[in-house]
Amino acid sequence: MKIVVLVKYVPEPTATWSFADDHTLDRQNVEGRLSELDEYAVEQALRIAETVPGAHVRYLTMGPARAADGLRKALAMGGDDAVHVLDDALHGADAVATSLVLATALRQAGFDLVLCGMASTDAEMSVVPAMVADRLGVPAVTLAAELSTDGSAVTARRDTDVATEELTAPLPALLSITDRSGDVRLPSFRNIVAAKKKPVVTWSLADLGIAPERIGAATVVRAVRPRPAREAGTVITDEGDAAVQLADFLAANKLL
């Protein structure tokens, strides 16, 4: 069984973000990491691989040169190999373009089961999984909190506000995984050492047969401004009407 996990190298949420002259994130100077939400997908892929004999786990990312660090982190958790789509023309690509690249790469690599995080922690679009599945013409089960497979189909549990659903899809299929799916493992020493030797191949747009002009963004960023500093909150001193004041505040902020 070929399991492919889509992973993204994202800026560290606690780091100070800065932007380049073209209003894109300055990824050279901002610390990055394997997206925390994608770690849950890696974990689930590895758990399936532990139960399915002969399963092969591959990671696929599209990103700048440093995104290789994210692949190494995933490989240190486990898995077999990785593919890095790296091309200057990908700079500034939006979700539509990203889904095109990932779908093409998936078709080229081959897959039975595609897993990914429920969203990236930087853009937080959460649309790429569905777009990729649409381009590949395979079923998509998004926001899976639990999954299992018998080799021919995948079954997932999905918790929504109104119900808990159990969904089954025939393979090949794509699932996005939530952060409720289970604790993520810490890479063990042997795996960290072994990960250094696991193959990571780099594909360019030419390797994928995608013309650079098909990559871009449908929107243009006109300006980037830092978020204004947080103002001090309101302190209510209770003189008998604190509850009323609190209720008014919540109502004014449309929280009631």
Add this chain to the structure above:
Amino acid sequence: MAVRVILGLLLTVVASGLAGRRLLMLYRLGRAGQPAEPGRTRGVAARVRAELTEVLGQRKLLKWTVPGTAHLLTFWGFLILGLTLIEGYGALVDRDFHLPWIGTQPWLGFLEDLFAVAVLLAVLVFAAIRLRHLPAREGTRSRFFGSHLGGAWLILFMIFNVVWTLLLYRGAQINTGNFPYADGAFASEVVARVLAPLGTTANDVIETAGLLLALGVVLTFLVIVVHSKHLHIFTAAPNVAFSRRPRALGALQPVRSGGKLVDFDDPGEDDVIGRGAIEDFTWKGMLDFASCTECGRCQSQCPAWNTGKPLSPKLLIMSLRDHALAKAPYLLAGDDHAGVDALAAAEAQRPLVAEGGVITPDVLWSCTTCGACVEQCPVDIEHVDHIVDMRRYQVVMEASFPREAAVLLRNLEHAGDPWGRGAANRLDWTAKLDFPVRVLGDGEALPDDAEYLFWVGCAGAFDERAVRTSQAVAELLHTAGVGYAVLGSGETCTGDPARRLGNELLFQELARQNVATLTAAGVRKIVTTCAHCFNSLANEYPQLGGTFEVVHHTQLLSRLLAEGRLTPVTPVQATVTYHDPCYLGRHNRIFAPPRDILGSVAGVRLTEPDRTRERSFCCGAGGARMWLEEPLGTRINEARTDELLATGADVVAAACPYCIDMLADGVAQRAAEGVTVTDVAGVLLRSVRAIPDDPEGATR
């Protein structure tokens, strides 16, 4: 005569054979361990001094006066009575044998008898102590809980036998005229007077039989000793000789695999990080296990054990020793395990750390690394190193640790602090100060007029109470005119909690980053308010090539007071008790500066809790326990809070952010009205500020 010689030699040969076989096995078992760290023999002077004070002087045993004195008498009794053994063997061959030169001096006869009697008295004291602290009555509060009680009584009985058989044949010798001492041997003379009425023949027989009996007892004792916890007779002296000096506290040892330092840039595939099986311990570790005498002094001081957790340092060491002995046939069988007996083969299958393993996870993770056990141990066993080494294997090799630690590790890895707040917010604490704090920019060197780099630490930057300490220290340094700068976002966690949790990989990452930052900034002197940061910076960073002159803020402030650069002017009318943080006091021997600071403030009445200085009781936060749940037993911080409140103090002062947090929580839990918990610097600031007592001031 011939009978005496033949029987005596026969006894000796049999006993030596039995004991020798056992000692050879123990030696081979030690050799099955890993090579020990280099430096175990370095600093010969300190090692000789340790042998003199700890072995001959019984320094650590005498911390407990009554049992210590009894042990000192027994120890010296056995050394002196060693002379009677030589006399005994001599008498086998020559009935009138005496030691050369001094062998007939009355003072020697007196000395031998004096110690024979002293040992008898000591045995009585030991028996009384054992009866008073019967585990059956005291349960886990007894030092002897879980120790081999039958074995201990057998040893006491054998010591008693050694003494009375000795006096029996010496008394008979006096009556038969074969005694070396005409005078002085007062106890033997009493026995002689009792035996005299029996007549010459009877005394002849008693002399021979008594001598053989005495030798038989000593030789049986020898065989029992090498098969029991009493092995310390042979292992304690070498164990003390090869111990970490000055003590096995402060820094943790760098990780070695197969005796070689692990290169964390390019680790080998077969490297083993920490200890995952008994044979992963070094021979010195094995010697530690073989030295444990089950006295329970460590256990009596252990914060985990004292609050109902399953960790007893004594039981941990005993478990490792018993496992090593049970697995020995398997380990010593070489590569062919076919002939190994079933029990040893089964023991070899037992995991070192697991439910049902040699050590359970609850035991391993209960340790706060406070070092109270190491401080107490009369034979210098290095408990903390062994515990962390086992944690290292669990975390690094097995990725197995308490679930809630994952959050800590993730935050340290990605945000560089345990709270996950991120480097960008490391200067928030300076926002409200009415004087500037210099911040080193990225790659900027420490300016010449800044004497110190002020290492704020994660707690000092993010923890509400510790922020107040940072602000107080900054203001005091500013007032005293001490030039300093902070790193701000260039700082990351020193790695102390990661290392003590066993995550050496993360420690290496964090520590290297800090060493690189500090070195690039040309830092020579560092001042820090956190006892744990202090310990890492001062004692562990040299392992990574970062050697700095590190002072704790209490050291610097007390020096500024002494130099008159700070003057306490406002009296602080309060009864203050000071809690010694483990990592400042026991681990780093900084006891006086915080007390000097408190003593310099007019109005302060300083009281000491019962457990203080080297024997201070942990707050429960060390060893990364700050970030773990405490579901077992009662809470360590509350136990310590009770001890501190018992002093009647209305201010509890400490000098470590974690202690302050833990004790403040304890005070809140105990609803102790009007008791504040503060850093020592907070008390000083109140007094240095030329304003009357401000209840909402620095000690809030």
